[in-house]
Amino acid sequence: MESRHYIACWHGRLGRPRQALALHDELLLDRNAVFGEDHPPVVFSRMNICKFRGEAGDVQNALDAYRAPLPDVKRIRGEEHPNTLLVRLNIARFTWELGDPQGSLVLHKDLIEDQRRVNGxxxxxxxxxxxxxxxxxxxxxxxxxxxxxxxxxxxxxxxxxxxxxxxxxxxxxxxxxxxxxxxxxxxxxxxxxxxxxxxxxxxxxxxxxxxxxxxxxxxxxxxx
Known part of the structure; x- marks a missing residue:
């Protein structure tokens, strides 16, 4: 499953978000069946689906999908886990892409101090x-x-x-x-x-x- 995860991500990096989204959708089903919905790889697959959904053009649904599980990510991974910070980054990003630069800037300002403290x-x-x-x-x-x-x-x-x-x-x-x-x-x-x-x-x-x-x-x- 880890290899499938990296193959899907590389499709995204090569500018193929729809292919990446389809592969992550398939992977999520299998990870969920094996690990259960609260297992970290399952949560990470959900986040990747949100990301590539936005990059494929469905920005509003991607933003809504990021906002909905953020409490679960904080509960499972912790407030300052890199995955939690990555979700917040993408929420700020898609807020910008939906035409709210001021709101996005506020979210980035709140985020970056936590990123520096946790990640360097x-x-x-x-x-x-x-x-x-x-x-x-x-x-x-x-x-x-x-x-x-x-x-x-x-x-x-x-x-x-x-x-x-x-x-x-x-x-x-x-x-x-x-x-x-x-x-x-x-x-x-x-x-x-x-x-x-x-x-x-x-x-x-x-x-x-x-x-x-x-x-x-x-x-x-x-x-x-």
Missing amino acids: ADHPTVMISRYNMAMLRAELGDTAIALTELDTLLADRLTRYGNPLHPEVITTRYGRARVTAQAGDVAAAIQAIRTVLEDRARALGDQHPDTLAAASMLNDLLAM
Whole structure:
């Protein structure tokens, strides 16, 4: 079952959320039959289903599905268990995707101190929260602070991963290009997103959703 879990997760990482969702649905049935509904692997499968449901486009149901079992996750895993913190991160993320950046920023602010205390300041999930908060601040109009935070995060991610083509490093550069355009420097944003597009194609493939998102952004900027 563990191998099936990793196969499903890798489908998601490769930009195939519907395939990942179908595999996690099947795995949940089998895990539930073997372990019982309160066993940690069963809870983790439920969380993965929520995640990939949102990434497949059903964001409202994903958010509702995350909120509903959060008390069970806290009871079974504990208030400060990494799984509990991951559920809170995804609740904050999908709140943002449903059009409430201010509410999402509040949730991220509440979350990140717990993440730092439990996981450490350089943990990948802490860096995800930092990225989200920078992008949220930009969306709320504070592009100068957002750019400063993204520059610091980029340096920290390069130190953490040691690879300029790591997807999280490229994502930080992608976000910085978006905020640069939002701040009015379209020429610099075009130059930055071209490099992001090339690196994503090299690291992830031409048809990965993140590569296609960078291509779409470049087209939008060139049309301005």
